[in-house]
Amino acid sequence: xxxxxxxxPFPPSFLFAFLSLLNPHSNVIRPPLRGIQLGDLDRKQNPCxxxxxxxxxxxxxxxxxxxxxxxxxRRWASGENSKEQLKSILNEVAERQDWPKxxxxxxxxxxxxxxxxxxxxxxxxxxxxxxxxxxxxxxxxRRELQRMIFRLHEIAIRVPFALSSSQDFHQPTRVIGEIAxxxxxxxxxxxxxxRDDRFVEARKKYLAHIAKMFQLAGxxxxxxxxxxxxxxSMERSSPRRRWTKWRSxxxxxxxx
Numbered sequence: 001x002x003x004x005x006x007x008x009p010f011p012p013s014f015l016f017a018f019l020s021l022l023n024p025h026s027n028v029i030r031p032p033l034r035g036i037q038l039g040d041l042d043r044k045q046n047p048c049x050x051x052x053x054x055x056x057x058x059x060x061x062x063x064x065x066x067x068x069x070x071x072x073x074r075r076w077a078s079g080e081n082s083k084e085q086l087k088s089i090l091n092e093v094a095e096r097q098d099w100p101k102x103x104x105x106x107x108x109x110x111x112x113x114x115x116x117x118x119x120x121x122x123x124x125x126x127x128x129x130x131x132x133x134x135x136x137x138x139x140x141x142r143r144e145l146q147r148m149i150f151r152l153h154e155i156a157i158r159v160p161f162a163l164s165s166s167q168d169f170h171q172p173t174r175v176i177g178e179i180a181x182x183x184x185x186x187x188x189x190x191x192x193x194x195r196d197d198r199f200v201e202a203r204k205k206y207l208a209h210i211a212k213m214f215q216l217a218g219x220x221x222x223x224x225x226x227x228x229x230x231x232x233s234m235e236r237s238s239p240r241r242r243w244t245k246w247r248s249x250x251x252x253x254x255x256x
Contacts, residue, residue, distance in 0.1 A: 037074070126217060133217075159183035160238065181238045185210070189244050192236045207232055 042057025065072040069080075093099075094113040099106035114120075126133070139145050152159055162182040168174050186192060191202050210231050214224035 040074075160234075184235050184238065186235070203232070 037059070040056055040059035042054055042061070045054040045057055047054040059074065063072060063077070069076070090108070090112045093105050093109040094116070096105070096109065099109060135151075136148060139148055149159070153163070159182045162180045164178045164180075165175050166178055168176045186202065186206060191199055191206075193199075207228050211221075211224045211228035214227045215221060219227060
């Protein structure tokens, strides 16, 4: 019986393609199947008893966590492979010196090469940012402070706050501003105030780190320690008004 297509909502090409899939002897070239990697399954495990080991056991046994990593998975391995590919691309672009001036390749290559030139970085020391440091030391009024904050934001140094935008959680059709604390060196509010041993130890080491940065910037040990105390005090004043990490997670949908 001949097929009639005039009453179907699907075009003939769709139906022919569908029928070809049902025919194992069809000459249609099919794309390789993608999805669950059956080779990852450990079929010796009972999926009702330990589904995680059943679904990942074979892969985990064949892919132990590398010594340099804290975790490992197919997704994590893909991320590391992507980084290596990006590194190869950047190295290739940076090594060539004949890119047209102003081209994407020239800009990316020069930027990457300058970041990787540790010898030049060490030789120059603080010289590249000396003008900025001089301007910061010269701040004497609130207006000058505001002007410096604006200038720092222009070069993506978002202190003492960060301003960005995103969809409104309550009205996704509009974009609203988001303001967050900027310039904080510790992960979240708990690190500044909790008295658990690990948080106390983190604050102690962080304070030593700040002092070391001031010493590397040319300050004496005494002045560096004093400046570090001021920095930590300022950073603590900002998180004091922030939600805890738990409250931020449980009450995400708010607008300014």
